[in-house]
Amino acid sequence: MNSFSPTEDTIAAIATAVSPGQGSIAAIRISGSSAIETSKNIVDVPGIQDWSTHKVLYGHVTEENRKKYIDEVLILVMKGPRSFTGEDVVEIHCHGGIIPVQKILERILAFPSVRRAEPGEFSQRAVLNGRLSLTQAESISELVSARSRKAAELAINGIEGNIQTTIQSIRKRLIEQLTEIEARIDFEEDLPLLDEKHVKNEIVAIKKDLNELIDNAKRGSWVRSGLKVALTGKPNVGKSSLMNRLSKQEKAIVTDLPGTTRDILESEIILEGIPVTFIDTAGLRDTKDIIEKIGISRTKKTLIHADLIILIFDYSSGWTNEDESILKQLPINIPLLIVGNKSDLTNDQSFEKVPKYILKKENLVIISAKTGNGEDDLINYLLKKCGSSQTHGLDIALNERQLDLAKSTMKSLENINKVFDEKLPWDFWTIDLRQAINYLGELTGEDLTESLLDNIFSKFCIGK
């Protein structure tokens, strides 16, 4: 566990989402050594009530002069270490809406020993006090922001500790190899020979496990943040019409004037539990119109960040040089679907106006945004790309921070290939192995500086 010094201040924050007219109950959470004392000072509880742990008390929070009541409340006392943070925790459950909640919080913060909690600070304390592992705390935050059931399921797995145990076991295997090697460096003559090939094979096996986690992380990120699908193509091919149809909304303006769309527009649907955001963009062409030019430059920026690009062309008039030129300009590392639109206007000869190499592509779908013909094929393609078949069996998903560290670990382990091929002495193996072990330690939080930890938790929401 980490060995940071225990925190002194008592912290307080609103723990529930509050807005006027919404939520009949809200909770304020106080954690730290003066949590109970402070609470006793601001509430009147009738009769003799017991402030012992895991009990609920009934009472009223008073104004500062103790003459008037701010609200009628329930108070939940959890004495450390038997609490979420491991410190003394008091929750005050008051009426919802913003005014009572804020007045009570202000009343609490007026005590010099209490200050407002930073975002994520309750969870950070839970980690520092050994109540939660880092990846568990991160998973709690992911559960809070989950937008689909699958995302919630993955977050629960993380809360149960599956990321922590998986990474720890990989890290342990690396430590075993490092220990063997270091023993050879220190006491070569007393120990049986260590076979380089044997060590290399174990590292290959570890890399395979890590790689699986890295692949899963990509699918996990679709589940969590959804899939961004950018629609592009020449002006007037029907990008906006297609987005409107897929999202069953008349969100984008559609006219027969080329260059209608300028601002980037987004519309979300949920496909088999995965949020899919369609992004409608300005049609690509050379133009002197200043506004359209800005729109086109935004289109290009959007395309780089898409998970999938749909290139639309007008199937009824055929594949043109402009379509070809757009195709060539698309970022090559992003999956592409080509959609021939306006099939309702075509006759039997339309396919002759489209080159064979385009027609033969398996990522080609012919549709009509007007009649809806072919829409099912398009949806099926998207499902194949991101639907439940892709996320079936997915039970562990690293977040972005964890993924970066897993990738850095991979890089360090890959360096060892060179060390092996060049038959370098054992000292060289230890450099990259130690680096890999450190990365995984940063991932699990076992090897982490205080400032890195601050940085991770600052991204949590307030009161978490």
Ligand SMILES: Nc1nc2c(c(=O)[nH]1)N(C=O)[C@@H](CNc1ccc(C(=O)N[C@@H](CCC(=O)O)C(=O)O)cc1)CN2
């Ligand atoms: N009202 C409320 N609901 C909540 C939370 C909270 O802080 N307050 N949680 C916050 O995220 C989650 C639950 N997490 C919690 C984790 C541990 C303890 C706790 O008191 N643990 C003690 C007692 C367990 C026992 O009696 O066996 C312990 O572990 O020792 C409480 C809540 C979700 N619901």
Ligand SMILES: Nc1nc2c(ncn2[C@@H]2O[C@H](COP(=O)(O)OP(=O)(O)OP(=O)(O)O)[C@@H](O)[C@H]2O)c(=O)[nH]1
């Ligand atoms: N017949 C037919 N017309 C369509 C179809 N899809 C779009 N249109 C028409 O084509 C014209 C252009 O449609 P938009 O959706 O505005 O095309 P766009 O690609 O968004 O155009 P820009 O935003 O200007 O780049 C409109 O008149 C639409 O009604 C289709 O499948 N069949």
Ligand SMILES: [K+]
């Ligand atoms: K148009």
Ligand SMILES: [Mg+2]
């Ligand atoms: Mg448009």
